[in-house]
Amino acid sequence: MEKALIASAQAMRAAGLNKGTAGNLSCRLVREGRDGFLITPTGMDYAALTPEDIPWVAVESGEFTGKRKPSSEWRFHRDLYAARPEVGAVLHAHSPFAVSLACLGRDIPPFHYMIARFGGDSIRCGDYALFGTQALSDAALAALKDRTACLLANHGMLVCGRDLKQALDLGVELESLCEQYWRASLLGEPRLLDAKEMTAVLEKFEGYGRQDEHDMKTGDKD
Numbered sequence: 001m002e003k004a005l006i007a008s009a010q011a012m013r014a015a016g017l018n019k020g021t022a023g024n025l026s027c028r029l030v031r032e033g034r035d036g037f038l039i040t041p042t043g044m045d046y047a048a049l050t051p052e053d054i055p056w057v058a059v060e061s062g063e064f065t066g067k068r069k070p071s072s073e074w075r076f077h078r079d080l081y082a083a084r085p086e087v088g089a090v091l092h093a094h095s096p097f098a099v100s101l102a103c104l105g106r107d108i109p110p111f112h113y114m115i116a117r118f119g120g121d122s123i124r125c126g127d128y129a130l131f132g133t134q135a136l137s138d139a140a141l142a143a144l145k146d147r148t149a150c151l152l153a154n155h156g157m158l159v160c161g162r163d164l165k166q167a168l169d170l171g172v173e174l175e176s177l178c179e180q181y182w183r184a185s186l187l188g189e190p191r192l193l194d195a196k197e198m199t200a201v202l203e204k205f206e207g208y209g210r211q212d213e214h215d216m217k218t219g220d221k222d
């Protein structure tokens with residue numbers, strides 16, 4: 001599992017989601033009957049990571065084991081695993097287009113139907129709070145209510161998925177949507193889909209999920 005986490009963390013870099021040591025990634029892992037998660041360590045280059053560098057954090061207490069300290073943002077990872085049993089992986093990145101929109105402190109409206117892939121008719125922007133704090137975790141979880149992604153004001157993006165692959169796919173999709181919204185906004189005011197149009201998209205995604213989960217997972221890009 002440590003190797004899968006490292007491979008996915010390195011894939012974040014390859015996908016352009018991260019530079020330097022910003023961002024972090026985790027996946028749920030029950031150990032000896034205790035709910036917990038593996039997470040990238042603080043301040044380490046992903047390219048140099050080995051399985052021994054990956055700490056495990058207990059969901060209940062926040063205590064960790066391993067020789068490296070967990071990412072400074074372990075709190076919102078912990079709080080997400082505690083609050084949402086369906087979440088199996090959490091990704092946080094300072095990707096350029098998501099950060100640019102997060103610095104405007106505004107929700108991303110339904111300018112494109114793929115916004116619905118994240119669970120609703122917008123991607124919310126959580127209130128600003130100091131990195132690594134409980135206040136930031138609280139703001140993040142509020143912005144993620146009924147959603148699988150949010151922006152964090154003046155900071156970056158946060159995405160959760162059922163596993164590492166889905167979290168990475170959603171992170172790439174969100175960064176792409178942020179870029180498209182940014183580009184469209186340069187040319188004018190994007191036409192937004194209305195509530196009825198978005199409800200139809202959400203229902204169609206839900207229908208795909210029931211009939212064949214694979215269709216929902218890959219996101220119907222037609």
Ligand SMILES: [Zn+2]
Binds near residue numbers: 022131
């Ligand atoms: Zn951050």
